[in-house]
Amino acid sequence: MFTRHRRTLLPAAALVPLLAACAAPAEQAAPAGKSAPGFPYTVSNCGVKTTFQAPPKRAVTMNQHVTEVMLALGLEKSLAGTAYLDDRILPAYKKAYDAVPVLSKEYPSKEALLAANPDFVYGGYASAFDAKAGRGRDDLKKSGIESRLNMEYCPSGASSLADLYQEVDEVARTFGVPERGADWTAEAKKTVTATEKRLKGVAPVSVFVYDSGDKTAFTAGGKGIGNELITRAGGRNVFADLDKTFGDATWEQVVARKPDVIVIYDYGSTTVEQKKKRLLDDPALKDVPAIKNKRFAVMPLSDAVLGVRVPAAVDKLSAQLHPNR
Known part of the structure; x- marks a missing residue:
């Protein structure tokens, strides 16, 4: 299970994007030899540097919070599968989530993951990329699959709201929808500011x-x-x-x-x-x-x-x- 466990073990409406407007997947793959609009895009994530020539088309998410990042950006049609909920999916995303194949109640086996034919895997906890289970980021790369780990589990300093905004921005740019990331962050900052004022x-x-x-x-x-x-x-x-x-x-x-x-x-x-x-x-x-x-x-x-x-x-x-x- 999650490395966060010793035993390997609703947001404000303003933060929910207009899913109808976001329902289309990111730009289609570019013709051979050409990059999609806004690409190539190079990003460094937890020490792994990746250059995308086009948005991933068959992503798999492992862990609920990264699944909800994708759904908040209206990227459900870019998802080939998902796995591992902690609790209930947010009601605002339930319909979109129900349209995505669930590969496993917890982490899928390497075989089940590869059977979904992903071109990108997005993990929420470091345990999503368990090398002993054959799901290490290096293993996936050898199979032609790019990956991303949620920034909270990068080996760095304490996580902050700035990291959250960066997380959303980088995922949005990876999938060719940077404006959706910017819109989400703008609304999120309004919510945070309103709470700050109330608690002054x-x-x-x-x-x-x-x-x-x-x-x-x-x-x-x-x-x-x-x-x-x-x-x-x-x-x-x-x-x-x-x-x-x-x-x-x-x-x-x-x-x-x-x-x-x-x-x-x-x-x-x-x-x-x-x-x-x-x-x-x-x-x-x-x-x-x-x-x-x-x-x-x-x-x-x-x-x-x-x-x-x-x-x-x-x-x-x-x-x-x-x-x-």
């Missing part, structure tokens, strides 16, 4: 993210977009010093850092109520302010990774952290 002068509340875990707490560190999401929503991530996107913390550390609010990530087979019960029933946590006051906020996991939900997710989380605003 607010005192941040301390936040502990509970993703999962029993013996230790699997939480959001300081490198992922989840950390910036909390900050922009008027919170302070008590594990911002954890130099990872996701990682383990001890329960003693949770107690010592005294979070005011616990944000529960909602996904998978363990329900939010089960996670709450685990926290509330732990006698070691009884003096944690968030536990004493039963202050919980809930976010779908897909809201908290580098994808098109983030700007609206900032607004939704801020309403839970600061209900009076």
Whole structure:
């Protein structure tokens, strides 16, 4: 499963593009020896440099947040397949998503992936490109398949909204629809600005993210977009010093850092109520302010990774952290 797990384990309407206007796929492949309009396009992604002579025509997405990036850009007709949802696809994209073949509930085998005859594979987590499973980016390249990894899992610094805007821009340009990327980003920035204005002068509340875990707490560190999401929503991530996107913390550390609010990530087979019960029933946590006051906020996991939900997710989380605003 995802490398973010220890066990290898709705956005604002303004952010939803006019799908009817975006329904056509990107420009068709150029005649032999010629590049499509706007091409060649060269992009460096997580250390892999690729030059496209034309937009991919048979893309496969692996992981929900990158699938939603494609759908937000109206590129469903460029998708030959998709795989691995964390939770429910956004209602605005459901019709488009239903038209795309689902290759696998989780990651497809190499054989199932190649059977879709992709010319491009877009992965959300580093685990999408598992070399041991034959899905490494080098392996795909040898098969004539280009690839992209979501920037949150590039070996770089902490993820930011600037990275999200770059992610959307580069995907849009790769598929020959740069104007759609620019339009999405313009609307996203309006949503973020509106939340900033509403929270102006607010005192941040301390936040502990509970993703999962029993013996230790699997939480959001300081490198992922989840950390910036909390900050922009008027919170302070008590594990911002954890130099990872996701990682383990001890329960003693949770107690010592005294979070005011616990944000529960909602996904998978363990329900939010089960996670709450685990926290509330732990006698070691009884003096944690968030536990004493039963202050919980809930976010779908897909809201908290580098994808098109983030700007609206900032607004939704801020309403839970600061209900009076």
